[in-house]
Amino acid sequence: MNKITVLKYILLCLIVSQSLFAQTSKPKKSKYNIVVAQDGSGNYKTVQEAFDAVPKLKSERTVIFVKNGTYKEVVTLETDKNNITLIGEDVEKVIITYDNYSSKINPVTNKGYGTSNSSTCFIIGTGFYAKNITFENASGPVGQALAINIQGDKAIFQNCKFLGFQDTMYGADGRQYFRDCYIEGSTDFIFGSSTTFFDNCTLHTKGGSAITAASTKEYVNFGYVFSNCKITGTGSHITTLGRPWRPYAAVVFINTEMSDAIKPAGWNNWGKVENEATARYSEYNSSGIGAYPNERVSWIKKLTANQAKLYKVKNVLKTTYSNPPFVDNWNPNKVIDLYK
Structure with missing residues (x-):
């Protein structure tokens, strides 16, 4: 085999190996549309930013993954943000928390928040699904203080935790399904008109x-x-x-x-x-x-x-x-x- 033939053979091997590498190393498409991470390794640092990024009236499901962290924020899923899936990395380590309560003064209105507005999380959009998330109202035994206010129909929660005292969880007119969840509180901690x-x-x-x-x-x-x-x-x-x-x-x-x-x-x-x-x-x-x-x-x-x-x-x-x-x-x- 002469030198030219050897070089051609080596070149061919390099081309084939590069082609195979390109095929095997091609990144797989993520099963998540949005990633939330406090350390900046995701698309957004807060859950609310992720909710805001979802197009209004979107028919197909949007999947949001939340990395471990304590997210101190009031979160609202608006009425026209439908079919959103929120999956946490670990139910014990993904915590959405805030500390509003009924008699606490809202700086915007200079009045108390009231029961329904004291919630940490407001789910108004239809078809919401949450898995491996902890929803918490951290205000303590200070009267009515919601961890979650669910107003949207067809809301699903799987392996989630809901922490609070009085009025932890509220469901308005609509349907909800909770599977393998933990819910704690004191007076009337599951209340409302929902099915x-x-x-x-x-x-x-x-x-x-x-x-x-x-x-x-x-x-x-x-x-x-x-x-x-x-x-x-x-x-x-x-x-x-x-x-x-x-x-x-x-x-x-x-x-x-x-x-x-x-x-x-x-x-x-x-x-x-x-x-x-x-x-x-x-x-x-x-x-x-x-x-x-x-x-x-x-x-x-x-x-x-x-x-x-x-x-x-x-x-x-x-x-x-x-x-x-x-x-x-x-x-x-x-x-x-x-x-x-």
């Missing part, structure tokens, strides 16, 4: 009048449904399962393990005997020390096995909150399955 399915969640009470304060509309079939959940607490006989913020409050606990944090009576009429005739409170197969099957108030309903079958995810969430409602067969698991 919400809590699937395999832990509720941790720090005491107060009730865990739930539902204000379900009369025409709505389902309010709060707790299925295969667990209730823990900081003491014995420190709270009830619910009290009706509005007369037709609807709350059911199915296959839920209850600690002795629950009072034997279980439920409260909010000081109005007439609420006992309208509130739709029920239990099925409650277990644990706090179940007290023979000591519950007489005006709640104990479901049969057949009645309990109605409280399935697909049945509870298939109908809109509109008046009159219509069936759109919303199934939150279709969204969750995209991010396994």
Whole structure:
């Protein structure tokens, strides 16, 4: 083999190797549209900046990844920012937190924030999905102080934590699904009018009048449904399962393990005997020390096995909150399955 032939062979080998390197080293397309990182290694340093960057009225889903960090900010997802997915790196290390509360003075209005405006996070857009995120109101036991205010329909939370005291979580007219979440608080820490399915969640009470304060509309079939959940607490006989913020409050606990944090009576009429005739409170197969099957108030309903079958995810969430409602067969698991 002469020198020219050898050089041609070497050149050919270099071309082939470069081609193979280019193919194997070509960067893969990221599964995230936006990355949030406090250290500047992402597209934005705050969650709010990421939300603001999403085009309005976008139909396809936008996926935002949040790197570990404590993000002290009030976050608002506007009404025209739909189908947003927010995924945290680690639920214990991705914390969205702030410390507003009802009586705290808002420097813009020179008045108290009020309950609904005290929230750390406002979800108004439709189709929101959060995974591995902690939402916190860090103001402490100072009265009403929301960690999250959910106004948009079809909101989903998976493996998320919600930390606060009074009024930790508020849901307005709409549907929500919580799977494998941890929610803690004191008085009425889950409240509002929403139709919400809590699937395999832990509720941790720090005491107060009730865990739930539902204000379900009369025409709505389902309010709060707790299925295969667990209730823990900081003491014995420190709270009830619910009290009706509005007369037709609807709350059911199915296959839920209850600690002795629950009072034997279980439920409260909010000081109005007439609420006992309208509130739709029920239990099925409650277990644990706090179940007290023979000591519950007489005006709640104990479901049969057949009645309990109605409280399935697909049945509870298939109908809109509109008046009159219509069936759109919303199934939150279709969204969750995209991010396994």
